[in-house]
Amino acid sequence: MKAEDLMKELGGITRRVEIVPSGIYGLDRLLNGGFPRGAVVLLAGNPGTGKSTFAAKFLYEGARRFKEPGIYLNFVEPRNDFLNHMAMLGMDFESLEKDGLFHYVEALTIVDEDALISQLEEVLRLVDEVKARRIVIDSITAMLQIVRDKAKIRELLQNFFVNGLKPLGVTSILIAEHPYGARVVGYGIEEFIVDAVFILRFQIEQGKLQRILELRKARWAPIHQAELPFYMRPGVVIEISLPEEPEEVPPFDITKTYDLCKLLGSLRVNDRYLIRITAPGSEQETQAALRAICRVLSIPRGAQVLIGLSTTVNSRLVTSMLATSFIMSEPISVLVISFKSSPQAISNMARCMLDMSSKGRNTASKLRQLHVISLNPSAYTVNELNDIMHLAMEKIRPEIAIFEGLEILKAMVEERELLFNLYNMLLRNKRNGITGFYLYSLPMRSAMSELDLAAMFDMGMYLETSPGRLSDYYNEKRYSGLTLDMGVEVYHQLAHIHFNMSVDTQKLAELHCIG
Incomplete structure (x- = not known):
């Protein structure tokens, strides 16, 4: 009722x-x-x-x-x-x-x-x-x-x-x-x-x-x-x-899930994975661990996922990889709302990754599935920001929504108003079956659980970089052998797991996807 x-x-x-x-x-x-x-x-x-x-x-x-x-x-x-x-x-x-x-x-x-x-x-x-x-x-x-x-x-x-x-x-x-x-x-x-x-x-x-x-x-x-x-x-x-009403939020549509392992695996360079998920142990143990990780990373339609990033992780890179993996693999509409990156910066990085993964085939048509909006929190009241995002959702009707830079929003608006509007946005996206990813730079992983609305999210992740080795820079070339190694901690209602993920940033740099 x-x-x-x-x-x-x-x-x-x-x-x-x-x-x-x-x-x-x-x-x-x-x-x-x-x-x-x-x-x-x-x-x-x-x-x-x-x-x-x-x-x-x-x-x-x-x-x-x-x-x-x-x-x-x-x-x-x-x-x-x-x-x-x-x-x-x-x-x-x-x-x-x-x-x-x-x-x-x-x-x-x-x-x-x-x-x-x-x-x-x-x-x-x-x-x-x-x-x-x-x-x-x-x-x-x-x-x-x-x-x-x-x-x-x-x-x-x-x-x-x-x-x-x-x-x-x-x-x-x-x-x-x-x-x-x-x-x-x-x-x-x-x-x-x-x-x-x-x-x-x-x-x-x-x-x-x-x-x-x-x-x-x-x-x-x-x-x-x-x-x-x-x-x-x-x-x-x-x-x-x-305000939204919680009783209007339907249960997850479990007939439609997004396999993040498969999606991220679609990003390749010359048949090599751009992103690799790894787990320690023998080959048999590693394969079993990867299957378990991918089951946890199977996200139902309408789920809301909080992604915490250590301050050394580039949120624009994560946003672009996530958005590109969806439009690369699925004929769906993706909306990115950023409080820190320009539409051109994200679109250019996505275009580069698409060219790299599909060798230039259908890049233009896939990019039409991606919509990027940048908002300056200092220019609007928090209610206006919420209203603008709501109107964008109504007009574009995306299946996937990615929000980058929530820490900028938090720093510039009154906290009570932010919580009110974020809570209602979460309910609205769930009600409309929009799967949401919310990127939030945090100084440490313990800060994830201290966020006021952490319990409202259906899944949480924290990405933290691991220091590179000197051997990564062995060649004279600037980016020779360079990878971005990250530890990923996943907070799921059924499991709490940790695994490692690496991004081939050398290839991204060689192809001018990043500066």
Whole structure:
């Protein structure tokens, strides 16, 4: 049972009214599907927080997806400015206007009570005429500044919204200005006649701007998360970040596994393995040990693997080898998100390894399976980073996701926010069946078990270099005979093993895969 379903059951909440989806996914999920039909919602906020855009999204999705006619009554913005602004965000209201699903009422010249009452009566006639199901008033603040008497304000609000629109099943959003530092919205009367109160505001996080949606009141739904970060961008328009639910995570798909031994073995130079896994003992003992190691390194689809690297291990090399082994062996999509390497650096190394392993055959087509995104953690809030990664996952839909440089992320963002977003990313990747590899440079292997979310990963590995011998440099050539020798410790729910792995870095250098 999902948490929200349990909340409904414990609270005795049942569906006795029709629910109107707002069209904003995260909000609808939080509010049991949306707003009750005929609800009056007060949307307040500081200047520039996105109130008009938020309300417009409600009308736009209602008309576009549910064929519900909507009316936008605006006291502050001319029609053309509104249409142009919303078009820039991907909302084509002009097409909806032509289809009779959207009506814009410009009320910029209203200056006295009589004119205001006439305008509201005209809007009620329009509601009846076009069978409107949704309406936005922008803004209730401008409207009520015309009316000076508080008793008249209450009467006006009661007659127009509660007695006028609500019985017609028209769901309303009232936009209100909320000055910085104000403790109540408007005159304070507005909050008492509405069914919900949402506040939009800004928050500064490490010098970066974060928009916050505060759910102050919603009569029909329990509010178990009162503050939600949200973003505005073209196409999506409004994106609300919600935590994932563990009960939505399915078990592993054991019918699909990735054999890391086989995958890494696909990287070769002139029929020689680029990467070799070794174990001590006689030949028979070694073969038995390798079979056991490869069974442990068979990773089910949807597993999340933490890879700790000693500070002497080049994370870009490990990232590139891992990504290349997947696109070399499987017709699958691989996404690399790096916080320390450029897309060109990783793609060039992958191209070199592909040329080396397949002798140039199909390199271009295989590289099209690899997508690399670099993100600078200092340029975004941690919630924005999470949102960008989520959108990349939605667009690319990779089977494999590799995250390089989590230690950079940890150093630059607030730890609690990092843990919150990393936890939700792990759950989301598991739910979507994306196999994830998370590369984290750590000073020592004991630090692996001390990571706060270590228990959330399905497998852990720690790679640590072993010092090379002087004989490795015996020839005059710079890289003659050079290999990168590493000890690998694997933490698996069924086994805890250690083995050695070597990478033929001499060949990588000769072919200019590394500098």
